[in-house]
Amino acid sequence: MAQPQKDYKCVGKSIRKKDAMQLLLGKAVYMDDIVPRDALTVKLLRSPHPNAIVEEIDVSLACKVPGVVAVYTWQDVPRQRFxxxxxxxxxxxxxDRLILDRHVRFAGDPVAIIAAEDERAALGAMKRIKVTYRVLEPVLDPRASKDGPILVHPEEDWYPPCPVGGDNKRNLVASETDSAGDVDGVLDRCDIVLDRTYHTKAFQQAMMETFRTYTRLDRYGRLHVISSTQIVFHVRRILSAALGIPKSKIRVEKPRIGGGFGAKQTAVSELYPAFVTLKTGRPAQLIFTREECQIAGSPRHEMEIRVRLGADKTGKIRALDLYTLSNSGAYGEHGPTTVGLSGHKSIPLYTGSLEAYRFAFDVVYTNLQPAGAYRGYGATQGIFAVESAVNELAELLHIDPTVLREKNMVRQGMAMPAYYGETAGACALDRCLARCKEIFDWEHRYPVRDLGNGKVRAAGVAIAMQGSGISQIDVGSATIRLGDDGCYNLILGAADMGTGCDTILAQMAAECMDCDVDNVAVFSADTDVSPYDSGSYASSTTYVTGKAVERACEELKERLCRIAARVLACPPEELTFCGNCIRRCGTEQSVSLHDLAYQAQLNNTEAAEATVSHSSPISPPPFMAGMAEIELDKLTGQVTVLDYMAVVDCGTPINPALARIQAEGGIVQGIGMTLLEDVRYDAHGKPMETSLMQYKLPTRLDMGKLRVEFESSYEPTGPFGAKSIGEIVINTPAPAIAHAIYRATGVWHRNLPITAEQIALGP
Amino acid sequence: MKLDLTLNGRAVSDDVRPDLTLLEFLREHGCLSVKQGCGTANCGLCTVLLDDVPVLSCSVLAVRANGRAVVTLEGLQEEASAFVGFLADQGADQCGFCNPGMVMNTIALLRENPDPSDDEIRAYLAGNLCRCSGYEGQLRGIRAYLDSRKE
Structure with missing residues (x-):
């Protein structure tokens, strides 16, 4: 949308993150750096069996280990599920959870909580706990789960707070069918119907800082939790439910956190030290090892997606029919919601010519590691499937896949039935694709080039979308307060996990208040201090919390005018906020912000602060195009990504440098799950990739050139026209690289990851 | 076991368990810049200098540092400050958890090779994982620093 770009002072500027120098110089900012050293060390004894009942558990020997303070089992914890x-x-x-359950449901499910003076004592005790398991047969194949003979959650007190089509007696976490138009009828009338099944695995976020939580009782005897989390308010509610204590007795705070990518949108580590602190009255901390992170974290949902795509001979895509089978693992966290994105954020990309769609899903329990939220949240899986199917159609019809997309893709102003009926209000997808083609030099690089030395160069393409927050649900809030000398405090409940949102939101506040970004001190997040925010997830912070910042600033300006009206003895309507002062229109009268700040502390009854909560009825999608050039070794199957070009429409980039890094980081994570990161299970359903030696994260040698450009649109409901960027950027590498591999080998690989071995072995 | 070493230029003596890692020892002695990311010598977060050579402190026993000099980022604030601002300008710090190890290894690189090529930078820092940035911003930052020195 051609919008007059205002000449902003702070928005749209690539300024440094507020915490950048602290982080780069290694200052103590993370949980393990700032908590006292005398906390009890908490360790978890984990089940070696994927499905078993704890028949007997004897902790008497463990408790005798010097330094051991307590060992807790299922008999000690509250019986209320959460x-x-x-x-x-x-x-x-x-x-479907208890803090400790007698029925353990995956290899890694906690059996006992050990609290000791140090790690050595805790580990010594762990070896001395005697457990007798009644080992049950597990269900490890998600395809065999629904209505199968083995129930993962046979318990009578399993409870779904929302009607999402789940049934524990059928191993179903959720199920649904959504459609518009006569899909079967349209498919029958199509010239071509592709029927393809794609599969993605339970990839790990592998944030560098593992899950970790510290707990203590504060001076009021309340539970004070310092945790590496994206969701302080949700953690407070979860702890209250799990521990059976009122929320007024709990305070949850997040320090700087070392990466999240959605993993820390689940309360993975908080329950156990909190329970220890409540029981013992002593500070406690739990730091997950990397192995625990790999076997008992909250990875991406494994999905199998069947796509039926109907088109005519000219390449007009007329119908899309998706069925997603999602594997939630042993517990249902995020199961009912991730799956929705696999259809609702893939099908709408082809709104252009679509006559009908259907999207059905089942989310099933298995006795595998429970899944959770990972950047992209189901859209990543769905877009891999739909974009691959579209590329398959293009190759079948011998139509340039970019041309095929130009025929079919969503454009600005189109209503998107598969996207909750929302309209593509600001959409520069067409410009993204055109620009990407141009800069990447698609015309010359799309044709396959055999280098004659056993290596082939080929290119692939994909487009993507995501959302900006969860419409009608997410709440973002901001408090902005004028301080003594005209500085501002911006107090948030959002969680900067490295994204830079503390800085981005301060840029917005500085823009609104017409001051330097340095003049805005940011604090986040603490349930005792911050205004309510659902937390940083679902690409919500810039769009939802950002709008709250903008609105809070507007309200503060009005309040400041009312305070100034008293000082200048005039009606507030005659006053204008001018950044460093408040001026009376048509006169020379004004009061400086500096003086006003002191006046606000003197015989004043109007608070010099404002708190605003914001929520959005819509979730405007960001869009992007991605193109990959690979070099493939025909003998070994080795794929090298030579060049990755992405053009992103995130609305207005508030901080282009940070937006660019988000895009680059997301693309490299996407390359990782496409080519390197594998998740395999042993006979006990335990992941075999239990360390970073086996779970291959991309290094800087695994990628070639990486280029990111922005094609801005202007989203009128977002702050300064912004949408979101955090998640969408992980979505294009898998389908684009799979496409390039097909171009190089003639084989479609429909299962991720696509390893060199699989390529070398062929179809 | 008795352990005498120089830590960031200061003599330190301690009695340590033989299986204590250098990483644990350093954090216990207040060097909180040293982070554990993997525990299997795969991520580079715990990089420190042992007699001026970068090592992964999660995989070195503390007693191996006996009689030697250990330097962490706490001891190289000035040298690091010279170039980390260029990384900050790119937004390449991100979550920051990998930064100290990467900064330490970059210092080692620049001491060895004051004018490395992009490929030399990538190769030297290959063992420093970063899950946030996609590495390009870090490279741009280091490149900008090197270019600024030539001006």
Missing amino acids: AIAGQTYPEPSPY
């Missing part, structure tokens, strides 16, 4: 997914209440995720 969910640990960080979602707005009432959560779509089923209440």
Whole structure:
């Protein structure tokens, strides 16, 4: 949308993150750096079996280990079930957890909590706990789960707070069918119907800082939790439900956190030290090892997606029919919601010519590691499937896949039935694709080039979308306060996990208040201090919390004018906020912000602060195009990504440098799950990739050139026209690289990851 | 076991368990810049200098540092400050958890090779994982620093 770009002072500027120098110089900012050293060390004994009942558990020897303070088992914990997914209440995720359950449901499920003076004592005790398991047969194949003979959650007190089509007696976490138009009829009338099935695995976020939580009782005897989390308010609610104590007795705070990518949108580590602190009255901390992170974290939902795509001979895509089978693992966190994105954020890309669609899904329990939220949240899986199917159609019809997309893709102003009926208000997808083609030099690089030395160069393409927050649910809030000398405090409940949102939101505040970004001090997040925010997830912070910042600033300006009216003895309507002063229109009268700040502390009854909560009825999608050039070794199957070009429409980039890094980081994560990161299970259903030695994260040698450009649109409902960027950027590498691999080999690989071995072995 | 070493230029003596890692020892001695990311010598977060050579402190026993000099980022604030601002300008710090290890290894690189090519930078820092940035911003930052020195 051609919008007059205002000449902003702070928005649209690539300024440094407010915490950048602290982080780069290694200052103590993370949980493990700032908590006292005398906390009890908490360790978890985990089940080696994927499905078993704890028949007997004897902790007497363990308790005798010097330094051991307590060992807790299922008999010690409250019996009320709850969910640990960080979602707005009432959560779509089923209440299927206890802090410790007698029935263990995956290899890694906690059996006992050990609290000791140090790690050595805790580990010594762990070896001395005697457990007798009644080992049950597990269900490890998600395809065999629904209505199968083995129930993962046979318990009678399994409880779904929302009607999402789940049934524990059928191993179903959720199920649904959504459609518009006569899909079967249109498919019958199509010249071509592709019927393809795609599969993606339970990829790990593998944030560098593992899950970790510290707990203590504060001076009021309340539970004070310092945790590496994206969701302080949800954690407070979850702890209250799990521990059976009122929320007024709990305070949750997040320090700087070392990456999240959605993993920390689930209360993975908080329950155990909190329970220890409540029981013992002593500070406690739990730091997950990397192995625990790999076997008992909250990875991406494994999905199998069947796509039926109907088109005519000219390449007009007329119908899309998707069925997603999602594997939630042993518990249902985020199961009912991630799956929705696999259809609702893939099908709308082809709104242009679509006559009908259907999207059905089942989310099933298995005795595998429970899944959670990972950047992209189901859209990543769905877009891999739909974009691959579209590329398959293009190759079948011998139509340039970019031309095929130009014929079919969503454009600005189109109503998107598959996207909750929302309209593509600001959409520069067409410009993204055109620009990407141009800069990437698609015309010359799309044709396959055999280098004659056993290596082939080929290119692939994909487009993507995501959302900006969860419409009609997410709440973002901001408090902005004028301080003594005209500085501002911006107090948030959002969670900067490295994204830079503390800085981005301060840029917005500085723009509104017409001051330097340095003049805005940011604080986040603490349930005792911050205004309510659902948390940083679902690409919500810039769009939802950003709008709250903008609105809070507007309200503060009005308040400041009222304070100034008293000082200048005039009606507030005659006053204008001018950044460093408030001026009376048509006169020379004004009061400086500096003086006003002191006046606000003197015989004043108007608070010099404003708090605003914001929520959006819509979730405007960001869009992007991605193109990959690879070099493939025909003998070994080795794929090298030579060049990755992405053009993103995130509305207005508030901080282009940070937006660019988000895009680059997301693309490299996408390359990782496409080519390197594998998840395999042993006979006990335990992931075999239990360390970063086996779970291959991309290094800087695994990628070639990476280029990111922005094609801005202007989203009128977002702050300064912004949408979102955090998640969408992980969505294009898998389908684009799979496409390039097909171009190079003639084989479609429909299962991720596509390893060199699989390529070398062929179809 | 008795351990005598120089830590960031200061003599330190301690009695340590033989299986204590250098990483644990350093954090216990207040060097909180040293982070554990993997525990299997795969991520580079715990990089420190042992007699001026970068090592992964999660995989070095503390007693191996006996009689030697250990330097962490706490001891190289000035040298690091010279170039980390260029990384900050790119927004390449991101979550920051990998930064100290990467900064330490970059210091080692620049001491060895004051004018590295992009490929030399990538190769030297290959063992420093970063899950946030996609690496390009880090490279741009280091390149900008090197270019600024030539001006």
